[in-house]
Amino acid sequence: MIKIGEFSKLVQVSVPTLRYYDQVGLLKPVEVDTVTGYRYYAASQLPKMHRILALKGLGFSLEQIAAVLSEGLTPEQMRGMLRLRHAQIGQQIAEMQAQLGEVEMRLGYIEREEQIATYDVILKPVEPLLVASVRAILPNHSASGSLFGEVYDAICPHVAKALGPNPGQGGQTMVLWYDTEFKERDVDGAAAFLLRCRVPERGRMRVHELPAATMASTVHHGSYNTIGDAHTAVLVWIEANGYRIVGPDREVYLYNKAPIHLDDPTYVTEIQYPVEKVS
Incomplete structure (x- = not known):
């Protein structure tokens, strides 16, 4: 078994985050010391942790990740989720590009003519x-x-x-x-x-x-x-x-x-x- 601190270093996730994942049922330790409350993990949990991190990196919510881990998804369902996420990211990019354009425009004001700015x-x-x-x-x-x-x-x-x-x-x-x-x-x-x-x-x-x-x-x-x-x-x-x-x-x-x-x-x-x- 691996102590929570060591597991934290292995997966590069903070101890408070691991405790939170335990609290919400996303990744529970294999054993919890009944006296000290200290959490222990197993090497076999590393693939699950890596999948959590991969899905989180794609922008999925913890609720969505929990559903994937507990229910499992067919390839077609996973493609659907990824397509939806692709559309969401595209919308966010469009909104950020609009904001970027506004910032660039105001910078242009300052650079071209202070009065107009x-x-x-x-x-x-x-x-x-x-x-x-x-x-x-x-x-x-x-x-x-x-x-x-x-x-x-x-x-x-x-x-x-x-x-x-x-x-x-x-x-x-x-x-x-x-x-x-x-x-x-x-x-x-x-x-x-x-x-x-x-x-x-x-x-x-x-x-x-x-x-x-x-x-x-x-x-x-x-x-x-x-x-x-x-x-x-x-x-x-x-x-x-x-x-x-x-x-x-x-x-x-x-x-x-x-x-x-x-x-x-x-x-x-x-x-x-x-x-x-x-x-």
């Missing part, structure tokens, strides 16, 4: 939104601010109910960009106000519902002059994570104050891109 991009569901907007071809992106006055003037007769409860604060505003590629000039954009109810259309102002969407989103704390960094961060994330853009992107103005200054560092803007997973 400060943006945290998340996926979020956005419900349908009723808006009043004016859409136009603008000389550049900064010119979108000129459209807000036109939208507000069109809403003005109904502003108390449409933008309440604090219409004096100007209501929730956003810009939508419809171009499918980056353009410096002649950009297709719309200035919009979020509505609490429908109002009559007037002039170029249209009332419509923005559809529900899954958004790749980040928040930009800073001036409108530097908002391009936030757009870049979201676009990099979309490509790196296997998504595609499925509609106009939005700049939702969470905080600003009139008169608008493009270089005001206190502004807070959420950048949203509607996306779907590439199949």
